[in-house]
Structure formats: C-alpha cells, structure tokens
Amino acid sequence: MPQQGTTEERSLAHWAEEGRAGMEAFYALAVEDYRQIVAARDWAADLRGHARGAATTVLDVACGSGKFPAELQRRGLADAVGDLRVEIDLLDPSPFSIAEARSVLAAPFTVGAEHECRIQDLPDDAGGFDVAWATHALYAVPPAEIGAGIARMVAAQRPGGFGAIVHASADSHYLRFAEAYRATFAPDAVPFTTAEQVREALVGAGVEPAVAPIHYDVGHPDRAVIEGFLQRCVFDDSVSLDRMESEGAVGEYLAGRRNDDGYRFTQVVHVLTWERPA
Numbered sequence: 198m199p200q201q202g203t204t205e206e207r208s209l210a211h212w213a214e215e216g217r218a219g220m221e222a223f224y225a226l227a228v229e230d231y232r233q234i235v236a237a238r239d240w241a242a243d244l245r246g247h248a249r250g251a252a253t254t255v256l257d258v259a260c261g262s263g264k265f266p267a268e269l270q271r272r273g274l275a276d277a278v279g280d281l282r283v284e285i286d287l288l289d290p291s292p293f294s295i296a297e298a299r300s301v302l303a304a305p306f307t308v309g310a311e312h313e314c315r316i317q318d319l320p321d322d323a324g325g326f327d328v329a330w331a332t333h334a335l336y337a338v339p340p341a342e343i344g345a346g347i348a349r350m351v352a353a354q355r356p357g358g359f360g361a362i363v364h365a366s367a368d369s370h371y372l373r374f375a376e377a378y379r380a381t382f383a384p385d386a387v388p389f390t391t392a393e394q395v396r397e398a399l400v401g402a403g404v405e406p407a408v409a410p411i412h413y414d415v416g417h418p419d420r421a422v423i424e425g426f427l428q429r430c431v432f433d434d435s436v437s438l439d440r441m442e443s444e445g446a447v448g449e450y451l452a453g454r455r456n457d458d459g460y461r462f463t464q465v466v467h468v469l470t471w472e473r474p475a
C-alpha cells in the first residue's frame with residue numbers, strides 16, 4: 198500500500214480492496230462512532246420533516262462503506278419512517294467505497310445515483326436534495342479546500358433542505374493523533390480538517406449551524422487491533438505500534454492513553470446541523 202502522497206491520496210489508496218483488512222481493524226473501535234451518531238438525534242424525524250410527498254432524497258457525502266445508514270437500519274429506521282421512501286445518492290471518490298455502501302443499503306433506503314468524485318468536484322447538476330449528510334467523512338479534505346467542498350454540499354441542497362455533518366473536533370482522538378503522527382513521522386503531510394474548520398466553512402457558505410458535541414471513549418485490549426486502528430486513523434500501515442510507542446509526540450500521546458486494559462481514546466465529536474436558507 199503506498200505511504201506517499203497527500204493525505205487525500207493516501208486516504209484514497211486505503212479506501213480500496215487492498216485496504217479491507219485495515220478497514221476492518223479500524224471499525225473494531227470506530228463502530229462506536231456510528232452508535233453514538235444514531236443515538237445523538239431523531240434522524241427519522243429529520244427525514245420525515247424534510248420529505249416532499251412520499252419520498253425524501255438524500256445525498257450521502259463521502260459515503261465510505263455505509264456504516265451510518267447501516268446503523269440507522271439496524272436501529273429501526275424503516276419502522277420509524279413508516280411509508281416514507283428514502284432515495285439516497287452516494288458520493289465518494291473511491292469506487293470501492295461506493296460499492297461497499299451500496300451493498301449494505303436496505304429499506305427504507307433505495308439507492309439512486311452514484312457520484313464518483315470528491316466533494317469539491319460535485320457537479321452543479323447534482324442538486325435539489327432534501328437532506329445532505331456527511332458523517333466522519335471530511336478529515337482528508339485539505340483544510341485549504343474544505344470551504345469549496347462545503348459550498349458544493351450546501352449548493353446541492355434545496356432551499357429549506359436539512360444538512361448534517363458529524364465530525365471530530367480538534368480535541369478529539371482522531372485530530373490529536375493525526376497531529377502527533379504528522380509531527381513525528383510525516384512533517385510534510387497535509388493536516389486533517391477539524392470540526393471547527395467545517396463550522397467556519399459552513400458559515401462561509403451562508404449557513405449558521407447548530408453544534409451539539411458528543412463525548413465518548415473507545416478502546417480495545419488486543420494490541421494487533423489497536424495497531425490496525427491507529428494505522429488506519431492516519432492512512433499509514435508502515436509504522437508498527439512498537440515504533441509509535443517509542444517515538445516523539447506519538448509516543449507521548451499514546452503513553453497518556455494506556456491503562457491496564459490496553460488503550461482508551463477520547464472522542465469529542467460535533468454534530469453540526471442546519472437548514473439551507475431559502
């Protein structure tokens with residue numbers, strides 16, 4: 198797996214069939230992200246409240262392997278929306294991600310168009326969505342380009358449409374670990390985008406989002422799982438856990454998160470929601 202290139206290029210290299218084992222190690226812990234998001238608000242009410250007639254159209258931005266809609270399904274979304282059809286378009290630059298997301302989608306979702314592109318490149322003719330969401334999705338979008346990407350996402354909503362971005366804050370494990378990794382092993386890497394930068398980009402795109410923070414810890418007793426999780430967090434499987442523990446800012450960060458049961462990492466995640474102004 199190539200370890201070179203921008204953060205966005207390394208992300209794309211890992212969101213591929215060759216990265217499946219790393220993806221599975223990552224979700225041994227990151228599965229909690231989706232439990233937390235689904236519990237954080239009444240998503241069925243958001244979908245029902247922004248429907249037009251018998252259907253709601255959704256744009257799933259950076260759909261990844263579909264963990265968010267899969268968790269909504271598991272937690273009874275079909276019953277909660279009743280007769281409503283939820284027509285979902287999938288956007289992701291990775292064809293692997295789009296195929297994975299498509300394979301897990303079930304009622305009440307029906308899959309519409311696929312947009313194999315970056316959020317920054319979403320064409321103008323993809324638009325009018327009742328709902329647009331991006332869940333743990335935009336870290337690899339360069340901070341210098343997040344404004345353009347979010348502007349495209351907001352433009353793709355219909356006036357009055359509902360938007361949601363769920364993203365870890367600068368205080369969260371994902372961002373703190375990425376910064377420590379950059380300082381220790383990859384000083385030229387493009388930084389990850391934070392929830393705070395996402396909020397600024399939304400304001401720049403003309404919306405004032407509500408921000409609801411959620412806090413939780415994730416951990417695992419098995420060192421091999423922790424190694425796979427941490428490597429996937431930064432799209433670099435060339436650095437072993439032993440090496441991470443013994444070098445620089447990464448070593449210091451990990452020392453502060455170790456306990457008798459293995460590791461615990463604290464996530465601070467912002468749920469940003471808005472309605473596109475008319």
Ligand SMILES: C[S@@+](CC[C@H](N)C(=O)[O-])C[C@H]1O[C@@H](n2cnc3c(N)ncnc32)[C@H](O)[C@@H]1O
Pocket residue numbers: 205208209212258259260261262263264265266288289290291294314315316317331332333334335337338
């Ligand atoms: C962690 S996954 C998203 C998880 C997903 N929301 C879910 O429910 O499972 C991140 C995705 O972002 C995609 N990605 C990376 N750079 C992107 C960009 N510039 N625009 C849109 N998607 C991007 C990756 O290909 C990957 O599929």
